[in-house]
Amino acid sequence: MTTAATFNRTAIMTHAWETVRRANVALYGLRTILRRALRAAWSEAKHKLAIAQVEQQSKAQSPEVARTREAIAALEGKDRWTQADYARIGVLRAALRAAEDHEAAAPDYNEKRNLIASAGGRFCAVTFTKADGTERTMQVKPATLQHHIKGDNATDAGKRAAQTRKARHPHLQPVWDANARAPRSVNLATILRIAVDGIVHEYRA
Incomplete structure (x- = not known):
């Protein structure tokens, strides 16, 4: 079932017969030529599928993963390595x-x-583990942050810097600390609880 769903048998057979028609059947015999042609057609189909899967995975991966893999590949392609x-x-x-x-x-x-973000202009309590291992609960007001960032009004350099930070640090979420009245970053990976609209959502960091 998997093979039928993955490969186009008709196309493979057609490709094999095209090879047979170009071959010297009188010299090698139909069975031998067809067997070799089918083997080659299946091999080519599997190769194309593998390439397509790699391309699909490449498109699906994050820019940071792709960039790092490219850097590793470039380094591994060098004939000699320095210290x-x-x-x-x-x-x-x-x-x-x-x-x-x-x-x-x-x-x-x-x-x-x-x-x-669903809290909007309301308060949201976010409990997370800080870098020093201590636990902290921050009162966050998502909508307020929008009034303190430039967004589309930022310079091109500022927009590029923001995009770079987002790509390299996808686990950091900018928020507005209501108590400190200042923007902060929360590590999404270490969030333990999010309380919004009277409902507490628990997480394992």
Whole structure:
């Protein structure tokens, strides 16, 4: 069932017969030529499928994962490595692991972002673990943040910088700290609870 759903048998057979018609059947015999043609046609079909799957995965992956993988591939393609190259490959591989972890957690990040944003002009309590290991609850007012960011009015350099930060740090969510009356960043990966509209949503960091 999987093969029928994945491969176009008619196209493969047609391709094989095209090969047969170009071959010297009188010399090698129809069975031999057809067997070889079918083997080649199936091999080509599998190769095309593999290429398509790789391209699909490449399109689906985040820009940061793609960028890091390209950097690793470029480095691994060098004939000789310097001491700096050995150090850089370690950094790149660590960055790739982190980027892949963030990519895998993207659905969880989006859920938390949407939940925080749903508070709008109301207050939302976000409890998370800080970098020093302590737990903190921040009173957030999502709509207020919009009044303190430039958005479309930002310069081109500012927009590029914002896009770069978002790509490289997808786990950081900008919020408005109502108590401090200042913008802050919350690590989506370490959020423990989000309380909005009287409902508390629990998470495992």
